[in-house]
Amino acid sequence: MGTLSIVAVLLGGYAVLWLLGFLGWALFDRRRPDPAGADFLVVLGAGLDGCEPAPLLVARLEAALARYAAEQAAGRAPLLLVTGGKGPRDDCTEAAAMARWLTARGVPAERIRREERAANTTENLRFSAALMAAERPGYRCTVVTSGFHVPRSGLAARRAGVPGRVAGADGLLAHGPYPLLREAVATALLYPRANGAAVLLLAGAGALLGLS
Incomplete structure (x- = not known):
């Protein structure tokens, strides 16, 4: 697998994990008294x-x-x-x-x-x-x-x-699903440092794996 493919897989996985976490957060909020x-x-x-x-x-x-x-x-x-x-x-x-x-x-x-x-x-x-x-x-x-x-x-x-x-x-x-997806992205942007650091770390790890 090429370097770009590895980076894309890692970043795509991170995006999926963020979306799942956002959905869990939203469902938890709805169950609160x-x-x-x-x-x-x-x-x-x-x-x-x-x-x-x-x-x-x-x-x-x-x-x-x-x-x-x-x-x-x-x-x-x-x-x-x-x-x-x-x-x-x-x-x-x-x-x-x-x-x-x-x-x-x-x-x-x-x-x-x-x-x-x-x-x-x-x-x-x-x-x-x-x-x-x-x-x-x-x-x-x-x-x-x-x-x-x-x-x-x-x-x-x-x-x-x-x-x-x-x-x-x-x-x-x-x-519909679009507003929920838009909110997941907008919420991610409220944590620019944490998500930026995660993206850079995953991109770097992907590049190292691709070159190894």
Whole structure:
């Protein structure tokens, strides 16, 4: 087997192991208990159709609305925090579209908070954390996102110091395999040093094996 083939096999094996580890991580997250009693239900933004939530975002909003109703039925009164800025092809911010969707379904406007600057998941959690800490010091929250997006959102939440749980609105494959694969790659990129070192080590080992 030539040097390039050996390197390709080693790197391909590493990619497969990372994907399997990511899937295990995602499945483990789904099995964790989901505590009630959050001060905030945070809905992470996603794509819009003009100024209306696209289906993926609607799934997140429906899950958040169901949790909001359950908290109210238990005598609690969480705030809904919607987070997301304006994309280049959007007619409004994701937060504005989500707030309008929620108020149209009976959520009082005074129970909704907006974060309208975030352009990615990291900013969603970082900017939301600042808003929540300012309004309710010592808060607890539940972050609602798509099932495939939970691992990366959980990592972003921990890095932002957000105390709470990240919950999936739907199944890992509810939107097909591509979003899950994309998330596996995006999550790998959050560990550039570790994965870069592993790639260099495997490439070097492959080259040595090929030359031996």
